[in-house]
Structures are given as C-alpha cells and as structure tokens.
Amino acid sequence: MTTCTRRIQFCAGHRVVGHENKCANVHGHNYVIEIFAEADKLDGVGRIIDFSVLKGRIGKWIEDNWDHTFICAPNEDPGLIDAIEIINNKPIYRLPYNPTAENMAMFLLENVCPEVLKDCEGVGVIKIVLHETENCWATVER
Numbered sequence: 001m002t003t004c005t006r007r008i009q010f011c012a013g014h015r016v017v018g019h020e021n022k023c024a025n026v027h028g029h030n031y032v033i034e035i036f037a038e039a040d041k042l043d044g045v046g047r048i049i050d051f052s053v054l055k056g057r058i059g060k061w062i063e064d065n066w067d068h069t070f071i072c073a074p075n076e077d078p079g080l081i082d083a084i085e086i087i088n089n090k091p092i093y094r095l096p097y098n099p100t101a102e103n104m105a106m107f108l109l110e111n112v113c114p115e116v117l118k119d120c121e122g123v124g125v126i127k128i129v130l131h132e133t134e135n136c137w138a139t140v141e142r
Contacts, residue, residue: 001038003126004047006054008033010067014099017076026070026080033062033108034129040122049123057116058108058125071099101138105130109140 013028035058039048069091070084076098084092097103105128113125124142131137 002042002048003036003038004049004051004054006035006037006051006058008035008055008059008062010062012066012068012093013070014072015077015080016100017073017098029132031066032131033105034127034131035108035113035125036127036129037117037123038126039124049117049120053120058113061112061116065093069093071095071104073098101130101132101136102140105138105140109142 009030009032011028011030013026015026016023018024035054037048037054042048071093072080073096074081074094075096081092081094095103095107097107108130109125109128113128117123117125127139127141129137129139
C-alpha cells in the first residue's frame with residue numbers, strides 16, 4: 001500500500017470535561033495533524049493526490065473552523081460556552097463529542113475528510129494522527 005501524508009499545524013483552546021487532572025481546566029495547544037491519504041491508483045503524474053490539495057481542502061477547513069478557536073462539546077460543557085461568548089465573543093467550534101485528541105482525530109477522519117475530498121475520485125484519508133503536544137498524540141485509522 002502507498003500513502004501520502006500532509007502535516008498541518010493550528011492553535012486552539014479546549015478543556016476535557018470529566019478529566020481527573022489539570023486538563024479539566026481551560027487551556028490550549030499548538031496542535032499538529034498528520035493526514036494519511038491513499039488512492040485506488042496513482043494519477044498520471046504518479047501521485048495519490050497533490051499535497052497542496054490536502055492542505056487547501058483539509059487545511060482550509062481546519063483554519064476556518066478550529067484554528068484560534070475554542071473547541072468544546074455543547075452537550076457536555078454548556079456553561080463554558082456561555083461564559084466564553086459573554087466574556088470575549090471569540091469563535092467557538094461545537095464538536096459533537098468531548099474535545100479529546102482521540103475524538104477530534106475521529107471527527108476529522110469520519111466527517112471532515114470525506115466531505116472536503118468527496119470529488120477527489122478514488123482518494124481517501126485512512127489515518128489521522130493528532131498531536132496535542134510533542135509527547136502526546138492520538139491515532140485513528142480506518
């Protein structure tokens with residue numbers, strides 16, 4: 001199997017509801033995402049997909065929705081959403097799950113990538129690695 005990988009960086013805040021330690025507090029990360037794509041066959045140039053397409057589509061979605069925002073789950077943390085909106089009216093991304101690295105990676109793999117790449121025939125994202133820090137990351141694979 002042949003894959004290609006694009007790395008994308010962004011900054012965002014979150015907190016993990018129910019966490020037993022300091023991650024239950026509001027905080028932020030300089031996230032790094034690795035996006036692994038595969039295709040039924042290589043294109044005429046010999047690629048799975050141009051790296052700039054992954055950056056332009058998935059990277060744009062991340063920039064528009066997650067970069068420099070606060071990511072939280074409205075069903076799990078409604079009071080925090082209200083407080084952030086009242087205090088400084090900053091953007092909030094309402095993730096349908098608690099914003100752990102695992103859930104964020106899963107959301108990208110299962111929801112975002114298929115949508116933004118739907119017209120890239122035969123190309124699919126098969127793995128997302130989402131780094132919260134240099135030492136901590138989650139991997140989700142098909």
